[in-house]
Every structure is written in structure tokens, then in C-alpha cells.
Amino acid sequence: MRAALAALFISSALAEPAAAHGQRTSIDLPEGTLATTLPALARQAGITIGMAGRLPAVRTPAIHARIDVATALRRLLRDSGYRAVQVDPVTWRIEPAPHARARPATRAAEPGAIETPDIIVTASKRGERLSDLPLSISLLPGDVAGQPAIRRGLSDLLTRTESVSSTNLGPGRDRLFLRGVSDSPFNGPTQATVSLFLDNARISYASPDPDLKLVDIDHVEVLRGPQGTLYGAGALGGIVRIVTAQPDLARWSGSAATEISTVAHGGQGYSIEGTVNAPIVTGRLALRASAWSETMPGWIDDTERNLRDVNRSRRRGARAALAWRVSDDWTITLSGVGQGLDTRDSQYATSGLTRATALAEPVDNDFAAVTADIRGAIAGLDVQSTSSFVRHEFDDRYDASVLAATLGLAAPLAAQERHRLVMKGQEVRISDPAASHPWVVGLSLLDAGTSTGIGFEPAGAPAIPIRSRLDETFEAALYAEGTQRLSPALDFKLGLRGFVSTSHHELDSTSEPLATKAGLTPSASLVWHAGPHALLWLRYASAIRPGGLVADSGPTSPAIHSDELKSIELGWRLTALDGDLQFHGAIFGYLWNHVQSDRLLDLGLIAAANVGDAANLGLEFGGRVGGERLHLDLGVTAQHARLSAPEAVLGGLDDRRLPVVPDLAGHAQLAGTIMVARHQVSPYAALRYTGAMRLSFDPALDRRAGDYVTADAGIAIAFGRQRLSIDVTNLFDGHADSFGFGNPFTLALVGQHTPERPRAISVRMGTRF
Numbered sequence: 001m002r003a004a005l006a007a008l009f010i011s012s013a014l015a016e017p018a019a020a021h022g023q024r025t026s027i028d029l030p031e032g033t034l035a036t037t038l039p040a041l042a043r044q045a046g047i048t049i050g051m052a053g054r055l056p057a058v059r060t061p062a063i064h065a066r067i068d069v070a071t072a073l074r075r076l077l078r079d080s081g082y083r084a085v086q087v088d089p090v091t092w093r094i095e096p097a098p099h100a101r102a103r104p105a106t107r108a109a110e111p112g113a114i115e116t117p118d119i120i121v122t123a124s125k126r127g128e129r130l131s132d133l134p135l136s137i138s139l140l141p142g143d144v145a146g147q148p149a150i151r152r153g154l155s156d157l158l159t160r161t162e163s164v165s166s167t168n169l170g171p172g173r174d175r176l177f178l179r180g181v182s183d184s185p186f187n188g189p190t191q192a193t194v195s196l197f198l199d200n201a202r203i204s205y206a207s208p209d210p211d212l213k214l215v216d217i218d219h220v221e222v223l224r225g226p227q228g229t230l231y232g233a234g235a236l237g238g239i240v241r242i243v244t245a246q247p248d249l250a251r252w253s254g255s256a257a258t259e260i261s262t263v264a265h266g267g268q269g270y271s272i273e274g275t276v277n278a279p280i281v282t283g284r285l286a287l288r289a290s291a292w293s294e295t296m297p298g299w300i301d302d303t304e305r306n307l308r309d310v311n312r313s314r315r316r317g318a319r320a321a322l323a324w325r326v327s328d329d330w331t332i333t334l335s336g337v338g339q340g341l342d343t344r345d346s347q348y349a350t351s352g353l354t355r356a357t358a359l360a361e362p363v364d365n366d367f368a369a370v371t372a373d374i375r376g377a378i379a380g381l382d383v384q385s386t387s388s389f390v391r392h393e394f395d396d397r398y399d400a401s402v403l404a405a406t407l408g409l410a411a412p413l414a415a416q417e418r419h420r421l422v423m424k425g426q427e428v429r430i431s432d433p434a435a436s437h438p439w440v441v442g443l444s445l446l447d448a449g450t451s452t453g454i455g456f457e458p459a460g461a462p463a464i465p466i467r468s469r470l471d472e473t474f475e476a477a478l479y480a481e482g483t484q485r486l487s488p489a490l491d492f493k494l495g496l497r498g499f500v501s502t503s504h505h506e507l508d509s510t511s512e513p514l515a516t517k518a519g520l521t522p523s524a525s526l527v528w529h530a531g532p533h534a535l536l537w538l539r540y541a542s543a544i545r546p547g548g549l550v551a552d553s554g555p556t557s558p559a560i561h562s563d564e565l566k567s568i569e570l571g572w573r574l575t576a577l578d579g580d581l582q583f584h585g586a587i588f589g590y591l592w593n594h595v596q597s598d599r600l601l602d603l604g605l606i607a608a609a610n611v612g613d614a615a616n617l618g619l620e621f622g623g624r625v626g627g628e629r630l631h632l633d634l635g636v637t638a639q640h641a642r643l644s645a646p647e648a649v650l651g652g653l654d655d656r657r658l659p660v661v662p663d664l665a666g667h668a669q670l671a672g673t674i675m676v677a678r679h680q681v682s683p684y685a686a687l688r689y690t691g692a693m694r695l696s697f698d699p700a701l702d703r704r705a706g707d708y709v710t711a712d713a714g715i716a717i718a719f720g721r722q723r724l725s726i727d728v729t730n731l732f733d734g735h736a737d738s739f740g741f742g743n744p745f746t747l748a749l750v751g752q753h754t755p756e757r758p759r760a761i762s763v764r765m766g767t768r769f
Contacts, residue, residue, distance in 0.1 A: 027072050029063040036060075037076055038094075039129055043532065045069050046488075048436060049084075051094035051127075058082075091436060093380060096328040123223055123241075124481065125230055126382065126431035126440045134493060134525040134537035136224040136571050136586045136620070138162070153211050154196075154220070154240065159667060159688055162585075162620040162635040163224050165660050168739035168754045171296065171313050172211040172341045172365030172394060178224050179588060180616045180641030180661045181237030181565065185695055185741060187396075187419075188598025188606035189450065189471055190560075191545055195227075195234045197241040198337065200427070201371045201388035205234065205448045206471065207421045210367040210392055212339055213315055216255075216275040216290040218245045224620070225588065226565050228521030228543030229495035232444060232477050236543045236565045236592070245275075246333070247286035247323035253277045257766030264733055264758040265353055266299030267309040271764075289320040299758050300347055304356035310345035330376035341365040346398075348742020348754045353735065357399040358412035361743065365394045385428045392421040400456065400604065400745040409458040415604055415745060416455055416463065423448040439482035446475045454605065467605060468508055473546070475501040481523070491527040496520060503548040515548030517562055533575035542566045545596060547610075560608050563594040580631075585621035592616075595643070600701055604744040609649050611697055614658060616641040630672035637665045643697070650697050660739075662691030662706050680718035687711050695740045701747055703740025710734065710756060725764045733759040 025045055029037045037060045042049050047069060058080045063072055073084035073092060083097040121130050123137055130139070138161040155174050158164040163179045173187065181193045187208050196204035203210065214220075220242050227235040254276040261269045273292035280286060293316045298309030317339030324332045346361040367390075374385040396417040404411035429442030449472045455465040481495035500518040504511070525539040547562040571586035592614040601607045618639030625632045641658040643650075657663075671684035692707040714727035737753040746752070 024066050024068050026066050027063050029060075029072075029076075032060055034058050034060055034076070034080075034094075037063075039131075041069075041072060041076070045072070046090065048091045049094065050091070050432070087380075121221065123221055124440070125429055125442065126438065128438075131533060131535055131573065131575070132527075132529070134491075134527045134535065134539055134571065136163075136569060136584075136588075138222040138224075138622070140220040140222065154209055154214065154242070155211075157214065157220060158222065158240070160633075160635075160669070161222050162622050162665075163618070163637045163639070164222070165662060165665070165693070166209075167660055167741075168347075169208075169741070170311065170347045170363060171315065171343055172208065173363060173396070174209050174211070175660075176209055176240065177660060178222070178237035178240075179567075179590070179620075180618065180639050180658055181226075181590070181592065182641065182658045182661045183595055184598040184697075185659050185739070186598045186600055186606050186744075188608060189452065189469065190596045190598045190608050191234045193234070193237040193545070195231055195239045197239060198369060199242070199244055199335070199371065200373060200384070200386040201369060201390070202234075202423070202425055202446070203367075203369055203388075203390050203392075205421055205423055205473075206450045207392050207419070208394065210339065210365065210394075211315075211341060212242070212337065212367065213273075213292050213294065213317060214242070215273050215292050216245045216288070216319070218243045224586075225539070225569060226521075226541045226543035226567050226590070229481060229497045229523040229541065230442075230479060232446070232479075232497065232499060232521075233475060233501065233543070233545050236545055236563075244319065244321065244335070245288065247288040247321050248277050249279055249283050249286045249323065249325055251277070252279060253769065255766060255768045257764060259762055259764040261297060261760055261762040263297045263299045263760045266758060267297040267312060269295045269297035271295070284325050285323070287320065287322050289318065291318040292316065297760075298345070298347075299353060300345070300349055301354045302345070302357055303354050304358060305360075310360070311343060311347040312345075313341065313343040315339065315341045327376075330374070333373040333375075334371070335373070336368070336370045338368040339366070341367075346742050348739075348752050350750055350752060353755055353758070355742075357743075358401045359397075359399040359414050361396075361398050363394070363396055365392075367392050380432070382431045383428075384430075386425070388423075388425040390421065390423040390425075392419075392423075394419050398604065398743050398745055402746055402749065403456075403603065404458070407456070409456060409464070410461060412459055414457040416457055418453045420451045421448065437482055437484055439480065441480045442478070444475075444477045444479065446473075448473050466603065468506075470506040471503065472505075473501060473503045475499055475546075489529045491525075491529070493523075493525040493527060495523040497522075499544075501546045503546065505548070512559075515546075515559065517544075517546040517548065519544045519546075519562075519564075535573045537569075537571050539569050539571065540567070541569075547594075547596060560596055561594045561610050563592065563596045563610070565590055565592045567591075580627045581623075581625055583621070583623035585619070585623075587619050589617045590615065597697065599698065600696070600744055600747070610647055611650055612643050612646040614642065615644045616658075626672075628673050630670075632668065632670050634668040635666060639663060646697075651699070653697065653699065655694060655699070655702065657694050659696055660693055662693045664691035665689060681715065682718075683713075683715040685711070685713045690738070703747075703752070705737040705740040705753070708734060708736030708738075708756070721768045723764075723766045725762075725766075727762045727764070728759065729762075730756055730759045 038049050060076045085093045155166045165177045167174045167185045176194045178194050189206050191206050224238045227239050231239050256274040259271040271294040275290040277288045296313040298312035300311045301308045302310050319337040321335035343363040349355045369390045372387045398415045400415040401412045404413040424447045426445045431440040451470045454467040455463045457463045477499035479497035483491050483493045498520050503515045521542045523541040525537050528536045544564045547560040567590035569586045569588035573584045575582050594610045595614050597611045599607045620637045622635035641661045643656040646653045667688045669686040673682045688710045690706045695703040711731040712729045716725035735755040738756050739754040742752045
């Protein structure tokens with residue numbers, strides 16, 4: 001994890017009373033970096049240390065002496081280009097030294113490093129140590145060099161953490177859910193319950209995961225539970241944030257990799273990717289760029305058209321970031337990403353690994369985003385502005401021939417869906433990293449427009465439009481969060497977000513009145529620092545998803561009410577034995593009122609409706625035992641997500657489980673690293689269990705899936721700068737049903753299932769330079 005990505009805030013929540021000015025105290029610090037030694041110094045001396053801007057990745061010497069704080073800080077910052085300035089008796093600020101040239105940052109730790117208490121994260125929109133952060137958060141390392149390309153999507157990576165579930169329609173079509181906050185498996189007009197972020201920019205709204213290929217990624221942050229205070233509407237279940245590797249202003253570097261793969265009962269695939277980091281003006285201006293091209297093999301056969309491996313996919317894209325260090329305090333980063341993902345057919349089956357359709361069901365998914373980040377310091381305050389523009393186009397085509405006779409149209413009959421999302425965002429936030437009572441204040445503006453068109457395409461005849469809708473939403477919000485220290489070991493954190501949103505909707509060119517929603521989403525945490533590496537918290541949080549949508553079932557349908565989720569969790573994070581023993585988890589519960597859901601209607605249309613109130617009570621637990629030579633990672637989620645008060649629109653409902661949410665899920669991985677003939681060899685074996693789950697609230701359309709175990713294994717060998725890896729996924733070639741849905745027009749007529757991807761073998765070769 002690169003500590004240089006975050007602003008630094010370090011406080012003395014567990015320390016003895018702060019040493020007076022010039023007073024000596026016992027300092028015991030091993031050799032390390034500023035990210036590791038400054039937090040330890042703050043604890044030992046009972047002080048607060050802050051820095052506006054980025055934390056430099058600078059090596060620090062060991063200190064084992066009885067000295068005053070000023071001397072200790074001078075030793076740690078010697079030859080770094082930085083100095084420590086005392087703000088008050090217990091607060092110090094790190095800033096560039098006058099007339100000094102900052103030493104280039106040392107190379108960050110190798111990707112794939114495990115979570116440690118000294119990692120600095122910005123999930124709370126200001127720099128905080130992971131060990132001080134009262135949130136159920138997972139940081140997944142972005143080094144996926146050991147992961148096969150066919151397992152390089154976001155939903156695949158998230159199987160390595162707790163409380164995550166997803167649909168499995170195929171690449172670029174999946175919806176993600178956290179902590180059982182699941183409203184529907186269908187991709188309709190309702191805003192998603194999980195917000196996706198690329199760095200600081202939101203990239204999802206009423207849209208599926210764009211399935212960006214994870215190339216040159218620093219890490220992925222998963223925040224479970226409602227995050228309405230800091231992240232706003234659409235964060236009912238939490239957020240997933242992809243953090244890219246940032247341009248290095250000091251040195252040239254790059255990487256390249258290629259891969260071949262084969263799937264049992266299916267075809268072959270390949271992948272090639274590359275990254276380059278180029279300082280244009282050393283220390284001031286740098287460009288970092290990545291590109292990728294991948295063909296993902298298929299494994300579903302169509303017996304009616306006599307075609308094999310019809311669900312083959314192709315993904316191509318590129319990303320670039322230009323970083324300009326305007327001054328010692330200010331940096332501007334311009335970045336852009338574009339990806340095209342084309343799947344030539346669906347991946348569901350009706351028997352084994354086969355189905356029979358008269359037409360192909362291709363998917364076209366094009367994604368582009370541009371972001372401007374400005375970071376700096378004003379009067380000792382950390383300031384950040386993020387401007388973003390996102391355009392996401394995704395088109396689906398289904399075989400609707402079953403309706404041809406009823407509609408009086410020629411067969412074969414295709415149904416075409418076209419979706420467009422255009423989203424603009426602006427956020428400005430200010431925080432004081434050196435304050436005795438840390439705080440952050442921000443302003444957020446979001447404008448999102450989604451349009452959907454559905455039509456039939458009869459054989460040899462012009463297309464027939466049957467439904468069009470336009471949904472436009474604008475949201476303005478002001479948020480703040482601060483921490484009050486109640487005692488050396490006890491903190492109280494309080495946050496509040498006030499927002500107002502307006503929405504406008506058109507259904508088949510009929511405009512609806514403008515809908516306005518205003519609200520507050522508070523959060524509060526009581527945090528106990530039970531030891532240097534032990535944290536316990538009690539947290540209340542909330543989130544609101546504005547309604548106002550118009551149902552698609554007819555002109556007399558009522559508007560959709562906003563839904564609100566309130567949760568409480570008791571969480572913990574513990575580390576012992578120098579990091580060889582790590583545990584985290586939470587007991588959580590939520591109440592979800594007026595659940596908005598996308599429902600499947602006749603003619604394959606998707607309708608929005610309020611389906612009732614829901615509740616969930618659950619336990620999540622994860623951890624790591626062992627060190628680099630051999631360690632076991634594991635995680636378990638047990639939950640009871642149910643509709644507690646269904647609306648009449650659902651009719652009789654015996655099974656009240658929320659869709660696509662297993663009551664029980666777990667994962668475990670045994671991995672290690674050994675040296676063989678001076679080469680680093682890293683084998684692993686992994687198991688993942690997905691419990692039983694249902695498809696839909698509608699009893700007539702409901703299907704069962706899940707209740708299966710998947711095993712993976714692999715080995716990676718490092719030869720200097722080269723790395724060879726061999727991976728086998730779905731080791732025992734299971735064909736269990738992972739998602740009981742594929743075609744909305746035949747779902748009620750024939751059994752549909754989405755088998756696990758069969759056993760796949762991948763060979764990957766990568767190099768760094």
C-alpha cells in the first residue's frame with residue numbers, strides 16, 4: 001500500500017499525557033518509513049502530528065533513546081526535505097523545509113502487502129490510520145499479477161472479502177451488493193445500492209458495474225454499511241473504491257504482461273497489457289499510462305444455431321494520468337479512462353452448458369470517464385477538489401421469438417435495450433490534519449441523466465419502439481464530520497450530511513412534474529482504542545435513496561417513495577504478534593424502509609416499485625494467521641436479510657429473503673512464499689462457499705441458486721524482474737448454478753441457470769522495468 005497516496009493525520013489516542021515543551025521522554029522506534037514511525041512517535045509522546053497534502057514515502061532511522069519530541073522529529077526528517085513545526089504544546093505539523101529540495105520518495109512497498117495498523121487510508125475523506133478508523137473496511141491489494149486475467153474483474157476480486165454478493169449476467173452486466181442491501185437482480189432505472197468510485201470520482205448510478213479491467217491498480221477499498229454521510233445517495237450498502245497507481249514524479253518505470261488461458265468444455269483466451277510511468281520534468285510533471293486487450297473464452301453452446309462457446313468476450317481499454325506538482329503544496333492530476341467490452345452472446349444455459357435460441361444475445365458496454373483532481377494546502381488546511389465526467393453506454397439484445405405470434409410479428413424476433421448514463425460531479429472538501437479535534441467539511445454536486453430505449457426487431461422488418469424513458473437527477477449536499485477525544489483511549493465521531501435533490505422523468509415522451517427531496521443522513525461512532533493494535537467501535541449510520549421515479553406499469557402508477565436505511569454495528573480490528581495475527585469483524589443490523597426495487601413485467605419491461613420494509617441481522621468475520629512464509633486468510637458472513645413488511649404489490653410471499661443474498665458465505669486461502677534456488681516461489685490454494693440464495697421477490701419468477709463450493713490453486717515464480725504464474729480456477733470443474741436468470745422473455749417459461757465458469761487454466765508472464 002502506498003502511504004504517499006494519502007494526507008496524513010496521526011493522533012495520540014492511547015498515549016500518556018503529552019510531554020511538555022523540551023521534556024524528554026522514552027522513544028523506541030525501529031527503522032521504517034514516515035508512515036510507520038510517525039504514528040508510533042505520536043502514541044509514545046502523546047502528541048498529534050499532521051501534514052497538509054501527501055505523505056512522502058521517506059525512510060527513517062531507528063531511535064532508541066530518551067529525548068524530547070523536537071529532537072526525535074529532527075532525526076526522523078533529516079535529509080528528507082521536510083521539517084516539523086510546533087503548533088501548540090501537543091500538536092506538530094510536517095511541512096516542506098524552506099529552500100530545501102525534497103528527497104525523492106523511496107520506492108513503495110511491493111504490491112500485495114497485507115493490511116497493517118500503519119496503513120494510511122482516506123475512506124473518511126481525510127488521512128487516517130487504518131488502526132484508528134471505526135469503519136468496516138477491507139483494503140484489497142491491487143497487485144493482481146498473481147491473478148489470472150479471466151478472474152481480473154471487480155466482482156471476482158471482491159470474493160476475497162466479506163459481505164459481498166453479486167449477480168452473474170456476464171461481463172459488464174453485474175450488480176454488486178454489500179451486507180445484504182439487495183433490491184433487485186435486474187438492471188432497471190433504480191439507483192444502485194452500492195456506489196462505485198474510481199479514485200475520487202463516482203462512476204456508477206443506475207447502472208451495472210462497468211467491469212473495468214484491473215490494470216496498474218494500487219488497491220481497492222470496500223466500505224461496508226451505509227455511507228450516506230460522506231458519500232451521499234446510492235451508498236445504502238456501502239461503497240467500492242478503485243484506487244489507481246499514481247504518476248511517480250521521480251523515476252521511469254513500467255510493466256508488461258501477457259497471458260493465455262483455456263476453459264474446459266470451452267475455448268481459449270489471451271490477454272496483453274502494459275504500463276509506463278514517464279517523468280517529463282523530474283519532480284514536477286509526470287505521465288502514467290496503461291493499456292490492455294483481452295479475449296475471454298466462452299463455454300456455452302447453442303444447440304439450435306449449432307454454435308460452440310457463444311459467450312466469448314473481448315475487452316480493450318486504456319487509462320492515463322498526468323500529474324503536475326505546481327508547487328511544494330499543490331498538485332493537479334488530470335486522468336482519463338476508456339474501455340470497450342463486447343460479449344457476443346449471453347452466458348446462461350437451460351441444460352448443462354447448453355441452450356437453444358433463434359438469435360444471438362450480444363452485449364455492448366462502452367465506458368469513459370475524465371477526472372481533474374486538485375490537491376493542496378491553504379493556511380495549514382488540506383484542500384481537495386475533484387471534477388468528473390462519466391459516460392456509460394450499455395446495450396443488451398435478447399431473443400424474444402416466443403412473443404412473435406402473440407404480437408403478430410415475424411420470427412425470429414429480437415428485443416433491443418439501449419441504456420445511456422451521463423454523469424457530472426464536483427466535490428470540494430477541506431480538512432485540518434493538525435487539529436486537536438480532526439474534522440472534514442465538504443460540498444458535493446452531482447448531475448446524473450439516464451435514458452433507456454426498448455424496441456422489437458422483427459425479421460426482415462423495421463424496428464418497433466415500445467418504451468422510452470428519461471430520468472434526470474441533480475443533487476447538492478453539504479457534509480461535515482469531526483472527532484472529539486473524550487479520554488486518551490476513547491473518541492466520539494459525529495457526522496452529518498444535508499442534501500436536496502431534484503428529479504425529472506419522462507415516460508414515452510410524457511413528462512412528469514419535478515420531484516424534490518431534502519433530507520439529513522447522520523452518523524455517529526464511539527471508538528475505544530483498547531491497545532496499540534486493538535480497536536473497538538459502536539457505529540450508527542444512515543443513507544437515503546431519493547425516490548420520485550415513475551413506475552413503468554402504466555400512466556396511473558404512483559411515484560416511487562424514497563427509501564431510507566439505518567444501521568448499527570459493533571465492530572473490531574485486532575493485530576498481534578507483529579502482524580502475524582490479524583482479525584476484524586462486526587455484528588451488524590439494519591432497518592430498511594420503503595425498499596425501491598426493479599421488477600420484471602410483461603414484454604420484458606422493468607418496473608420500479610416500493611416493495612415494503614426490510615431488515616437484516618448479521619455477523620462478518622475475517623482475519624489472517626501467519627506471516628509471509630505461510631499464512632491463512634479467511635472470512636465468513638452469516639446474515640438474515642428479509643422483507644419484514646411486504647407491500648401488496650408482491651401478492652402472496654412465502655419466501656421473504658432479499659434477492660441474490662446468501663444467508664451464509666465464506667472464503668479461505670492458504671498461501672506462502674519460499675526461496676528455491678534464489679527464486680521466489682509463491683503457491684496458494686483457495687476455497688469459496690456461496691450459500692443458497694433466491695432470484696426475485698416475485699414468486700412466479702423466483703429461482704434458486706447458490707449452495708456450492710469453488711476451489712482454486714496456483715503458483716507464481718519470480719525471476720528477478722520477471723514473474724511466471726500458473727493458475728487453475730474451479731479446480732474440480734463444478735457446474736453449480738450461480739445465478740438463475742438470463743433472458744427476461746423466457747424466464748417464466750423455461751428453467752434458466754448460469755453455471756459456474758468451468759475449470760480454467762491460465763499461464764501468465766509479466767515483467768517490470
